[in-house]
Amino acid sequence: xxxxxxxxxxxxxxxxxxxxxxxxxxxxxxxxxxxxxxxxxxxxxxxxxxxxxxxxxxxxxxxxxxxxxxxxxxxxxxxxxxxxxxxxxxxxxxxxxxxxxxxxxxxxxxxxxxxxxxxxxxxxxxxxxxxxxxxxxxxxxxxxxxxxxxxxxxxxxxxxxxxxxxxxxxxxxxxxxxxxxxxxxxxxxxxxxxxxxxxxxxxxxxxxxxxxxxxxxxxxxxxxxxxxxxxxxxxxxxxxxxxxxxxxxxxxxxxxxxxxxxxxxxxxxxxxxxxxxxxxxxxxxxxxxxxxxxxxxxxxxxxxxxxxxxxxxxxxxxxxxxxxxxxxxxxxxxxxxxxxxxxxxxxxxxxxxxxxxxxxxxxxxxxxxxxxxxxxxxxxxxxxxxxxxxxxxxxxxxxxxxxxxxxxxxxxxxxxxxxxxxxxxxxxxxxxxxxxxxxxxxxxxxxxxxxxxxxxxxxxxxxxxxxxxxxxxxxxxxxxxxxxxxxxxxxxxxxxxxxxxxxxxxxxxxxxxxxxxxxxxxxxxx
Amino acid sequence: xxxxxxxxxxxxxxxxxxxxxxxxxxxxxxxxxxxxxxxxxxxxxxxxxxxxxxxxxxxxxxxxxxxxxxxxxxxxxxxxxxxxxxxxxxxxxxxxxxxxxxxxxxxxxxxxxxxxxxxxxxxxxxxxxxxxxxxxxxxxxxxxxxxxxxxxxxxxxxxxxxxxxxxxxxxxxxxxxxxxxxxxxxxxxxxxxxxxxxxxxxxxxxxxxxxxxxxxxxxxxxxxxxxxxxxxxxxxxxxxxxxxxxxxxxxxxxxxxxxxxxxxxxxxxxxxxxxxxxxxxxxxxxxxxxxxxxxxxxxxxxxxxxxxxxxxxxxxxxxxxxxxxxxxxxxxxxxxxxxxxxxxxxxxxxxxxxxxxxxxxxxxxxxxxxxxxxxxxxxxxxxxxxxxxxxxxxxxxxxxxxxxxxxxxxxxxxxxxxxxxxxxxxxxxxxxxxxxxxxxxxxxxxxxxxxxxxxx
Numbered sequence: 001x002x003x004x005x006x007x008x009x010x011x012x013x014x015x016x017x018x019x020x021x022x023x024x025x026x027x028x029x030x031x032x033x034x035x036x037x038x039x040x041x042x043x044x045x046x047x048x049x050x051x052x053x054x055x056x057x058x059x060x061x062x063x064x065x066x067x068x069x070x071x072x073x074x075x076x077x078x079x080x081x082x083x084x085x086x087x088x089x090x091x092x093x094x095x096x097x098x099x100x101x102x103x104x105x106x107x108x109x110x111x112x113x114x115x116x117x118x119x120x121x122x123x124x125x126x127x128x129x130x131x132x133x134x135x136x137x138x139x140x141x142x143x144x145x146x147x148x149x150x151x152x153x154x155x156x157x158x159x160x161x162x163x164x165x166x167x168x169x170x171x172x173x174x175x176x177x178x179x180x181x182x183x184x185x186x187x188x189x190x191x192x193x194x195x196x197x198x199x200x201x202x203x204x205x206x207x208x209x210x211x212x213x214x215x216x217x218x219x220x221x222x223x224x225x226x227x228x229x230x231x232x233x234x235x236x237x238x239x240x241x242x243x244x245x246x247x248x249x250x251x252x253x254x255x256x257x258x259x260x261x262x263x264x265x266x267x268x269x270x271x272x273x274x275x276x277x278x279x280x281x282x283x284x285x286x287x288x289x290x291x292x293x294x295x296x297x298x299x300x301x302x303x304x305x306x307x308x309x310x311x312x313x314x315x316x317x318x319x320x321x322x323x324x325x326x327x328x329x330x331x332x333x334x335x336x337x338x339x340x341x342x343x344x345x346x347x348x349x350x351x352x353x354x355x356x357x358x359x360x361x362x363x364x365x366x367x368x369x370x371x372x373x374x375x376x377x378x379x380x381x382x383x384x385x386x387x388x389x390x391x392x393x394x395x396x397x398x399x400x401x402x403x404x405x406x407x408x409x410x411x412x413x414x415x416x417x418x419x420x421x422x423x424x425x426x427x428x429x430x431x432x433x434x435x436x437x438x439x440x441x442x443x444x445x446x447x448x449x450x451x452x453x454x455x456x457x458x459x460x461x462x463x464x465x466x467x468x469x470x471x472x473x474x475x476x477x478x479x480x481x482x483x484x485x486x487x488x489x490x491x492x493x494x495x496x497x498x499x500x501x502x503x504x505x506x507x508x509x510x511x512x513x514x515x516x517x518x519x520x521x522x523x524x525x526x
Numbered sequence: 527x528x529x530x531x532x533x534x535x536x537x538x539x540x541x542x543x544x545x546x547x548x549x550x551x552x553x554x555x556x557x558x559x560x561x562x563x564x565x566x567x568x569x570x571x572x573x574x575x576x577x578x579x580x581x582x583x584x585x586x587x588x589x590x591x592x593x594x595x596x597x598x599x600x601x602x603x604x605x606x607x608x609x610x611x612x613x614x615x616x617x618x619x620x621x622x623x624x625x626x627x628x629x630x631x632x633x634x635x636x637x638x639x640x641x642x643x644x645x646x647x648x649x650x651x652x653x654x655x656x657x658x659x660x661x662x663x664x665x666x667x668x669x670x671x672x673x674x675x676x677x678x679x680x681x682x683x684x685x686x687x688x689x690x691x692x693x694x695x696x697x698x699x700x701x702x703x704x705x706x707x708x709x710x711x712x713x714x715x716x717x718x719x720x721x722x723x724x725x726x727x728x729x730x731x732x733x734x735x736x737x738x739x740x741x742x743x744x745x746x747x748x749x750x751x752x753x754x755x756x757x758x759x760x761x762x763x764x765x766x767x768x769x770x771x772x773x774x775x776x777x778x779x780x781x782x783x784x785x786x787x788x789x790x791x792x793x794x795x796x797x798x799x800x801x802x803x804x805x806x807x808x809x810x811x812x813x814x815x816x817x818x819x820x821x822x823x824x825x826x827x828x829x830x831x832x833x834x835x836x837x838x839x840x841x842x843x844x845x846x847x848x849x850x851x852x853x854x855x856x857x858x859x860x861x862x863x864x865x866x867x868x869x870x871x872x873x874x875x876x877x878x879x880x881x882x883x884x885x886x887x888x889x890x891x892x893x894x895x896x897x898x899x900x901x902x903x904x905x906x907x908x909x910x911x912x913x914x915x916x917x918x919x920x921x922x923x924x925x926x927x928x929x930x931x932x933x934x935x936x937x938x939x940x941x942x943x944x945x946x947x948x949x950x951x952x953x954x955x956x957x958x959x960x961x962x963x964x965x966x967x968x969x970x971x972x973x974x975x976x977x978x979x980x981x982x
Contacts, residue, residue: 157839169833
């Protein structure tokens with residue numbers, strides 16, 4: 001069913017004479033759509049953590065959508081990766097559809113569970129545990145029952161009649177299927193995963209749910225780190241998703257002013273996934289205070305949350321700093337995947353504004369373009385229509401150490417960020433930053449605590465989707481060498497003092513040691 | 527055959543008795559045309575040949591030969607007819623029309639050479655007549671096999687008008703040639719039908735080749751497992767086997783039959799009433815065409831459109847109910863009109879037999895046969911609805927039931943004695959129709975469930 005890919009041979013699965021099986025790794029990292037197949041901030045961070053903590057062994061559990069969406073692994077595993085698994089949630093079921101009655105009992109229990117889930121703030125922990133523990137096993141709902149049984153059909157149609165406020169049954173039906181089918185794959189992964197001492201999910205969503213299942217089924221510690229806020233990012237995706245039809249037409253626009261039922265269903269689904277992960281995970285780690293508060297608002301128990309900020313190896317960027325030319329290069333760099341969430345289009349428009357004042361200005365977009373080809377096309381067409389052919393370059397993935405010395409400003413126009421490593425990298429190589437006021441960008445540029453703030457601004461914070469303001473801020477720094485130098489010094493000082501990776505490593509060392517060393521609590525008091 | 531519904535609709539919309547009559551007349555002609563025309567023309571050749579001085583014995587032999595060739599070629603090609611019709615429908619749906627013509631030639635090649643390969647040794651070793659006669663029999667069989675394929679193909683193209691017109695011309699030609707060649711007795715008559723069927727085969731083909739594009743001459747994609755449904759092959763073969771098995775049994779049981787020519791035997795007591803009875807399903811066939819191919823087909827299309835295009839579940843259920851209503855109405859209408867036909871046959875059957883010079887001894891067999899073939903129209907309607915729902919497995923079950931029960935019950939009636947003759951077929955077809963109804967009702971009840979949950 002699931003693919004266990006090359007790399008698994010590295011894992012020494014020591015099976016002793018009895019049924020006692022040695023754990024294949026200390027920590028199983030549960031990675032949804034990132035490391036090692038997709039490059040990006042989270043993936044770099046994962047690689048950094050694995051490399052920086054050689055005293056722990058890691059199992060890399062990748063969960064993707066469809067196999068075709070991913071290329072070869074983008075990272076060379078450090079030697080302390082002892083087990084690798086690759087799974088895809090959206091694979092076609094190999095079972096031929098055939099009619100079956102289905103076990104009605106678990107569907108009835110599911111109804112109660114769903115009812116509890118609909119009440120805000122409540123978490124039917126006992127029922128949830130029960131449902132997930134038995135998913136795809138005897139007495140629970142099997143995948144075949146869910147996909148093909150009459151019991152499942154009756155349940156889905158009843159729910160549709162009672163709740164769905166949108167007309168299209170076929171849309172509702174497929175939304176429900178698409179939503180729940182991955183749960184069975186997760187249950188499979190949870191069953192098949194060789195023993196590990198603890199799990200560490202690097203997001204909520206499906207990875208977080210897998211973590212929760214692992215904790216419930218095996219009673220092992222479950223650490224959760226969130227870089228972005230998964231639920232929020234899904235909401236942004238869903239708000240833009242064109243594959244969901246909202247049945248709003250001109251006539252009844254006033255009646256359906258808010259988002260369509262199915263869109264809302266998806267959002268509530270992801271919110272539930274998040275709540276389930278929060279309920280089981282400890283500690284729940286975020287990158288900065290803003291996100292921690294958000295986790296608490298989304299249902300995480302405050303006492304379990306903590307902030308461990310990202311860090312980088314500042315030394316590594318010394319070379320880039322030394323290579324900098326004396327003059328400030330009029331080059332704006334955006335480092336990131338070319339996807340809507342990075343709002344590349346605003347960057348392009350900013351450049352258009354800037355070029356009016358500084359005809360020598362350049363814009364470089366540095367990052368992989370394979371994730372959303374249609375968006376990449378839109379961006380390229382926009383650049384062309386704005387006549388930026390000689391000013392804008394799409395450079396694909398590049399070695400940061402070579403790019404950074406050539407930049408005059410690092411620009412982030414994202415509509416959502418967590419704690420972007422590229423800002424830290426820019427600081428360490430002496431590049432001031434312009435960033436939108438999302439995630440921890442303001443904290444990074446302006447500082448948090450009093451001492452931190454005293455270091456000064458390492459660039460400027462701008463509004464979301466504001467090309468004019470961004471261009472103005474860029475011009476102010478580029479045309480004003482004194483201000484630019486001050487920003488450079490503030491960035492250098494801030495990254496050295498607060499965002500050195502040694503701080504991050506020691507925090508995670510502590511988290512892992514605690515997870516592995518402390519005697520385990522029973523998951524639930526029955 | 528959805529296209530016919532539209533044409534009939536057009537006529538019906540004029541909304542007067544004359545137009546209703548015309549619509550049903552047209553439908554009757556279209557649905558019953560091929561076999562009514564063939565039965566009538568074979569009979570006519572016989573009658574006219576006797577008048578021209580051909581010996582009755584020769585005419586009997588001729589009619590038996592043609593009957594066997596019809597039965598044999600239908601059973602031989604029945605499976606391929608269904609399987610290929612589906613193949614063509616799928617290709618057309620996939621907008622891959624250029625694939626169709628080369629594959630039609632593939633099917634013709636397979637059925638005609640295949641038919642030749644097994645019929646030739648059979649005919650040459652079992653028939654004692656002159657070589658020329660053996661050759662005529664063989665050619666007739668091979669040409670008929672090809673003709674059924676192009677005929678069903680043309681029906682798929684909804685070229686009903688052309689079919690009827692060509693059939694009329696072909697059979698006229700056959701009768702003319704047969705009578706001109708009647709001095710050669712059996713051989714002459716066989717030459718007549720061969721000319722007629724040959725003309726039909728080639729003029730149908732001519733029409734198809736003109737209408738369809740093609741990029742190569744021969745292809746055998748219809749045999750490809752991933753694109754074809756062998757269960758349909760089984761259904762087609764089983765259906766024709768089921769329809770003919772009781773006749774074959776009566777032909778080959780010594781005390782109900784007599785040898786006519788070569789290995790061919792006939793059952794005088796059994797054959798005449800049943801073939802006569804088949805003429806009385808025309809009203810039912812006409813209603814069948816109007817109510818199933820027009821009314822039901824339209825509701826069926828609406829149901830699936832509701833599913834595909836995102837209607838509410840309540841509306842999908844409403845469309846399902848409408849479709850079930852159309853199906854029920856269709857079956858009920860067939861029941862009514864065939865019931866009336868049966869009543870009329872019961873009233874006037876005796877005088878009818880008298881008028882056309884058939885012994886009144888046949889009357890009871892004729893009665894039960896009229897009932898049986900009327901139920902057979904119902905069975906065909908039910909099978910057709912199941913085909914619309916793509917219930918291939920269910921259709922296979924019903925046709926298998928029809929075949930097996932007809933075989934068993936007919937053998938049983940032979941044990942029970944002469945007064946039970948015909949009841950085997952009648953009970954078998956009734957039982958199969960009930961089974962079909964039962965399955966259909968079950969299928970309808972679970973239609974949305976199966977449509978949504980069990981798609982591949």
